Amino acid sequence: MSSGLPLLPIYLVEFWGSCLMIALSLAAFRYARRLVRLEPKRVIWAYLFWLCMALVALAVSRGFAHIVRLFLLFFNQPEMWRRLAPYSGGLNSITFVAVAVLTFYYENMRAVTDRVRQDARTLARTNRELEEAQGKLRHLNLNLEQRVEERTRELALSEQKFRHLFEGTKDLIFFCDENTRLTDLNASGVALLGYDRKEEVVGRPLAAFFRDEEKWARFHCRLSAQGEVADFEADWQRRDGSPLYLILTASAIRDERGAFQGSEGIAKDLTHFRQVTEQLIHSEKMASVGQLAAGVAHEINTPLGVILGYSQLLAEDFAEGEVRETLAIIEKQTKVCKRIVSDLLKFSRNTVAGEKRAADLNGTVEEALTMVEHTLNLDHIYLQRAFSPEVPLVSFDAERLRQVLVNILTNAHHAVGTEGIIGVWTRFNGHCGEAEIVIGDTGPGIPSEVIGRIFDPFFTTKGVGKGTGLGLSVSFGIVREHGGRIEAFSPPRDPKVLAAGMQTAFHITLPVEPAGGEG
Numbered sequence: 001m002s003s004g005l006p007l008l009p010i011y012l013v014e015f016w017g018s019c020l021m022i023a024l025s026l027a028a029f030r031y032a033r034r035l036v037r038l039e040p041k042r043v044i045w046a047y048l049f050w051l052c053m054a055l056v057a058l059a060v061s062r063g064f065a066h067i068v069r070l071f072l073l074f075f076n077q078p079e080m081w082r083r084l085a086p087y088s089g090g091l092n093s094i095t096f097v098a099v100a101v102l103t104f105y106y107e108n109m110r111a112v113t114d115r116v117r118q119d120a121r122t123l124a125r126t127n128r129e130l131e132e133a134q135g136k137l138r139h140l141n142l143n144l145e146q147r148v149e150e151r152t153r154e155l156a157l158s159e160q161k162f163r164h165l166f167e168g169t170k171d172l173i174f175f176c177d178e179n180t181r182l183t184d185l186n187a188s189g190v191a192l193l194g195y196d197r198k199e200e201v202v203g204r205p206l207a208a209f210f211r212d213e214e215k216w217a218r219f220h221c222r223l224s225a226q227g228e229v230a231d232f233e234a235d236w237q238r239r240d241g242s243p244l245y246l247i248l249t250a251s252a253i254r255d256e257r258g259a260f261q262g263s264e265g266i267a268k269d270l271t272h273f274r275q276v277t278e279q280l281i282h283s284e285k286m287a288s289v290g291q292l293a294a295g296v297a298h299e300i301n302t303p304l305g306v307i308l309g310y311s312q313l314l315a316e317d318f319a320e321g322e323v324r325e326t327l328a329i330i331e332k333q334t335k336v337c338k339r340i341v342s343d344l345l346k347f348s349r350n351t352v353a354g355e356k357r358a359a360d361l362n363g364t365v366e367e368a369l370t371m372v373e374h375t376l377n378l379d380h381i382y383l384q385r386a387f388s389p390e391v392p393l394v395s396f397d398a399e400r401l402r403q404v405l406v407n408i409l410t411n412a413h414h415a416v417g418t419e420g421i422i423g424v425w426t427r428f429n430g431h432c433g434e435a436e437i438v439i440g441d442t443g444p445g446i447p448s449e450v451i452g453r454i455f456d457p458f459f460t461t462k463g464v465g466k467g468t469g470l471g472l473s474v475s476f477g478i479v480r481e482h483g484g485r486i487e488a489f490s491p492p493r494d495p496k497v498l499a500a501g502m503q504t505a506f507h508i509t510l511p512v513e514p515a516g517g518e519g
Contacts, residue, residue: 018066025059028052058095172246172267178260180206180220192269194239211235211243219248223263227252236267242493243448245271275487278452300341308334356482358393361435361510362426367398368405369424372413381416384423384500391428394435394510396482404475404486408439408506411471415443415504423500433512434484438494440502446490454488484510 029052035045065084072080172189176182182202190198193209210216215234223229228251236244250265311330318324365387373383412422425438446454455476479486485508492498492505 015067015070021059022056025052025056029056054095061095169266170269172269173265174206174267175262175264176206177262180263182206183262189267192238192244193236194242209236209244211237219250223250223252224260227254229265240491240493240498242489242491243271244269245274300337304334304337304341308338356395356397358395359398361391361394361396361437362387362389364396364398364401365405365424365426365437368402368409371402371406372409376409376413376422379413379416379418380420381413381418382421384421386423386425388425388427390430391426391435392512394512396510397478400478401482404478404508405437405439407471407475408508412439412441412443412504416441417443421501423497423502425497428512435510435512437508437510438497438505439508440492440497440500440505442501443503445503446488448490451488451490455486479508479510482510484508 029049032045032049032052036049039045068084072078072084169186170188172192173186174182174189175184182204185198185201187198190196190201193201195201207213207216207220210219212235219229219232219234222232228249230249232248232250234246234248236246238244246267247270248265248267250263252260253262253264255261308331311327311334315324315327315331318327366385369383369385376383409422416422420442422442423438423440425436425440427436427438428434429436455472476486487507487509488504489507490504492502494505497505
């Protein structure tokens, strides 16, 4: 105690102030620790925890030192306090520095807290967006199965439509790879090319079906350069080598870089249309030639009769000798001319000479075969018969039909020569209402450049004096007068006729009329 003012109040304030400082720092430390335990990831609470810990150290160091000093002074031990004072001062300095450092770090801590808070807001916004996306995803997942079923049904329907179009169309649909080899073909295309299974065609080059290499080169060049070909006319060939006339439309398939990856196309068969067109043109030509032949025949027939009559009268005056032989030659050649004129008249006639009656077609064919069978047997030619019992009565002129059959059989005989087979088939097509006679032979066949002209008048491949070239022309006219048609194929298109070894086949088709039709 000093001799001046009393110091007791000051000591009391210092003592209780030190105790209160220690108590409050401990309370703040306890509260900060609770905050850290509640939210251990909050950086601000961790900062307050360490700051309170430093304040506790400062309060304990400074407050405890004040209390000890007061007790030592109270018990009159100033010397001991002087010894402890440096240590107390040093500890206070350390705790002051710790509090100061933590206080100066507050600005950085606030920046970190603001950044954390901003990140938290961003994270919260992201969480909301994720929740919204999750809600949409949950909705999609709930409806995914239904949507998949709907898309599957639509895809199946689309595939079914394409498959029905691909398999059901009568046109040829094909797909090729980058090497122009067939990768797929519809069933109609396989049948049109004369094959039984798709595997026999897939893998073959498309060029192998073109009859003309130049046509193929033009088709492929145009497809590669322009990317598409429209209405391209081309002659193809079937498996048996028979011609196939098609009109092609194709498109190139390219990748994302524009490189050629293959092609797809469709081909329409116009073979029958082309044949019908050629037959119409041929019929018109035959009609014009027939009118011309009729006029020429009538003009020539009269002078030939006069020449023949006078030569026969002169022959009566010369019983023998050189004049008699000369007159015999004149008479013979005149008769040949009259026979040619007679054939011309038969060819040009556009009305049926006889009467059409409903008769047994098989029986009439058998009668024609009987007329030539003996001659065929002499040359060791075998007649093969295959008559269908389903052929009904057909209305025709039996005499003229036999003439047609004999003409064709005679031509077949000349084609075979000796030691061969001539086959005769009869059939009935109820769907078309037509009866058919097929006559085939095992001869050398008819060249493709000739077969289109065999029905032309005066056209013949026989030697001089062996034919007039009117037999098939007359036959063509007779069949046409009956409302039918006659066609020649070499090689035959009918698989049964081809399997029998025939090289050429003539098809005579007659319409089936009710019994007692035309009389």
